[in-house]
Amino acid sequence: MALVLAATAGKNVLDQLLVDPALPPQFRSPAPDPVDWLRLAGWAAVALAAVVGLRRVAAIVAWAGVAGWLALVGPGATDQPGYVVDTLSQFALAVVAAGALTVAAPPRQAVRVLGARRLAALVAGPVAAVGLLELNRVTSPLFGGGAVSYQSFYGLSARSEPVMDLYLAGLAAAGLAVCVPVMRLPPAVRRRIVVLLAPVAALALVIDTALAGWATSTVHMGHAIPLVGAQWAMLVLVPPVTFLAGVLLVRRHEETRRMVALGRAVDRERPAG
Template identity: 40%
Template sequence: MTEVLERRYRRLLAVWYPWEHRRLYEREMLAVLMAGARPEQRWPSARDTANLVGHGLRTRFGAAGTGLAAPAWAEAAAVTALLGALVLLSQRVSRIAEHLVLPGPAPTPTLWLRALAWTAVVAVALAGWRVLAATCAWLTVAAEAVLFARQYQDMPVAAMGTFVPLALGVLVAAGLTLPAPRRRALALLGWARIAVFASALATVHGVYLNNQRGRDRLYDGEAFYVWFGLESGSDAGLYLLLGLVAVAGIAALLVPATLPRPVRWRVLAMVAPIAVALAVIERGLDGWAYSNGHMGHPIYLAPIQWVVLTAGPLLAFALGVLVVHRLEHVRRMVAVGEAAEETGPARD
């Protein structure tokens, strides 16, 4: 009975506690748990299980929080911030180009100011002035948050279309706030990767802008093909446009994918919240957006929708941190095992 109960306690500890904590305290914890067990007890009590789960979660998240101070997280934050700032700058420049090239009103002063603000963030970040770059980023995000709140009062659906860029701006500002060696992002990425990433963004925006310029020619009774916002008068033309966008997208993804493994994993964990927020808006709020288009007054998000929209990305980041630490723990254990196998025969 004692062996069965001890094995089940060990299983609980293995599930809920990080390896580093178990290595130091597992024997002592098991001794306390077994000393308090009843005679003939076969299963952990509900009280012990709740205490182990609660304390284990606090220990795991505490270890994850301590690990966030590691140099690899600071490097990943710097890289993510620089690439995110380039994405936001490309969006602002693309909006201005649309107003200049397509029929319609000229770019507003607000559009110019937003583009200039993100240009300043990118330039200062590349120069290595992290504190100034973080300050510019936070001021820009604060101004865009005010614009978002004002637009949400009158046009909530249109405002939610800018929520993901706003969340990305917060990520950029937070990434620049974390202390990192001067110009570390530039050292990790290199000018070649930055040029590839910027060219990929320019290609995607250029394809869509050029496609919009020729849209009117497709509405004169001719057949046309539409997919993901791109339109063409022929099937082959549509495939060509999609191919250009796909190549540019793959090139952009290869930029972080070719970084060192510790940085690459952490960049993915940092970008995960943005992907979750985009998925929630595109898939989870489509019914809400449809209702807004058919009602005579704005319909605002319910509190539970705001909770999902904000808590989902935070949970995605927490899960990403835990996954990264788990993967690195497995790699360390494999390395220890391989080292033991190599040195074992030598001792014999």
């Protein structure tokens, strides 16, 4: 999770460094400020500390990142709701990462748990994804005022369908590089990872579907449209409700498996006849 957040922060920095020359100066992104670099360094430090087994250090830095979002981004909920909503999934992932690192667990190095190859794949996946997204952006038909005939898919753009397919294949490979090592973890660990990530996925789905009309209206109106109370309640409640539901399902599943195993053990010990 910290790797994903570090990769996201790195992409944000690259977006500001690699400026579209076709844009007028007043529409170009400013250069990365100290907060952008601090965010990148902070989540990279969290990932590194977690990898080497320094969970307490990683948790402290992760909670500092959560507090930074609340202090710097949170106040914009009234006058910049679009930016707040756009970064809300990252904030949820940061809370999940900080919470997971805070839970008591034996200090173990990631390389001993995953192995060097799987750990390298986990790191390479997000880095490769960021590289592909930036390559797509700077080679986009729209970058530099190129031709307007292009293929588009969820923010990706290319001059032809085969090129788009290559980008999608590369991103799929980056995703597999992360998913395959996780799938080889013990089932109990995999279930807990799903429970941790489910609130973030649910929040992203709500933003992408339930707030799609609001986001489109905000872009076309040219000014911020405040969210109503019901929309804020949905954004606030969906992650914890999803998390609690996942915890209950995992507990019920594991308790059922434990009872079944106990019953089988009793049957084996019972004398025949």
